[in-house]
Amino acid sequence: MGTLRIYTCPVCDYSVLTSAGPDATFSAGTETFKCLDCCEIMDIATRVWTPRSILIDFDNKGPLLPFEGTPPPRPRVVEVVKCPVCEGLNLELWDTTLKPCPKCDTSLEVDPDIICMID
Numbered sequence: 826m827g828t829l830r831i832y833t834c835p836v837c838d839y840s841v842l843t844s845a846g847p848d849a850t851f852s853a854g855t856e857t858f859k860c861l862d863c864c865e866i867m868d869i870a871t872r873v874w875t876p877r878s879i880l881i882d883f884d885n886k887g888p889l890l891p892f893e894g895t896p897p898p899r900p901r902v903v904e905v906v907k908c909p910v911c912e913g914l915n916l917e918l919w920d921t922t923l924k925p926c927p928k929c930d931t932s933l934e935v936d937p938d939i940i941c942m943i944d
């Protein structure tokens with residue numbers, strides 16, 4: 826289950842809907858990146874669960890649910906992370922402490938409401 830919030834820039838009105846950090850959905854683990862080519866913030870899947878590995882939590886600390894038989898394999902790590910907007914490869918992990926605006930570097934302000942849960 827992932828939780829998304831809206832972050833807005835008080836200076837240039839940039840806004841983005843993001844998890845702002847590592848998150849996990851039913852089918853993939855995501856992290857928040859900044860694309861250096863198109864200056865956008867986006868959540869990109871970095872791990873994809875194989876059908877049996879969804880029982881393993883994000884950090885592989887152990888099964889979330891009891892399972893029988895052999896332990897599920899580790900989540901498959903996505904090797905090449907690509908910008909879904911411009912297909913560029915110049916991505917860096919977004920600084921989720923300072924939350925700098927990708928356009929003007931001002932810290933983004935979070936909308937306190939949780940906008941949506943994804944699964």
Ligand SMILES: [Zn+2]
Binds near residue numbers: 837838926927928931
């Ligand atoms: Zn800005």
Ligand SMILES: [Zn+2]
Binds near residue numbers: 863865
């Ligand atoms: Zn891009």
